[in-house]
Amino acid sequence: MATTKKTTAKTAPAKTAPVKEEPVKKTVAKAEPAKTVATAAKKAEPAKTETVKVETVKKAEPVKKAPVKKAAPKKVAPKKPVPVETKVNFFVEYAGAQVPVEEVIKNVKATYGKDAKEISIYLKPEESKAYFVADGNAEEMDVFFC
Numbered sequence: 001m002a003t004t005k006k007t008t009a010k011t012a013p014a015k016t017a018p019v020k021e022e023p024v025k026k027t028v029a030k031a032e033p034a035k036t037v038a039t040a041a042k043k044a045e046p047a048k049t050e051t052v053k054v055e056t057v058k059k060a061e062p063v064k065k066a067p068v069k070k071a072a073p074k075k076v077a078p079k080k081p082v083p084v085e086t087k088v089n090f091f092v093e094y095a096g097a098q099v100p101v102e103e104v105i106k107n108v109k110a111t112y113g114k115d116a117k118e119i120s121i122y123l124k125p126e127e128s129k130a131y132f133v134a135d136g137n138a139e140e141m142d143v144f145f146c
Contacts, residue, residue, distance in 0.1 A: 094125030097145030104143060108132045111141045 090101040108121055108130060116134035123130050123143065131140045 092123055094145050099143060099145050104130055
């Protein structure tokens with residue numbers, strides 16, 4: 001049996017502990033056979049008792065539900081911007097005249113005469129010259145500002 005505790009107004013109600021199950025024992029007394037004179041002379045025997053199997057009754061425990069796992073949102077890779085090829089117009093101006101850099105590069109390649117792995121160009125507008133180093137070979141060429 002479970003007992004409850006009385007609480008006063010000053011204290012908080014106590015948590016009730018789960019009730020433990022106790023085995024239930026049943027005893028059954030056997031009826032004695034009718035006494036005869038021979039048996040009456042004997043001392044009265046105490047009533048015989050039989051033990052019955054003990055059954056335990058379990059109270060239904062509340063079913064604990066497993067927490068529902070939410071599917072993790074799929075990680076979407078950020079979209080990479082499509083590289084836009086930017087056209088750059090680069091000019092060198094000197095004394096009121098200008099020369100596009102692409103034309104200087106094209107003329108340096110034509111002056112060198114063969115494909116180079118690396119070219120470094122040094123433009124000196126005051127001399128109207130371009131000095132360049134192509135694959136370790138230093139050369140120079142005239143640049144005409146128009």
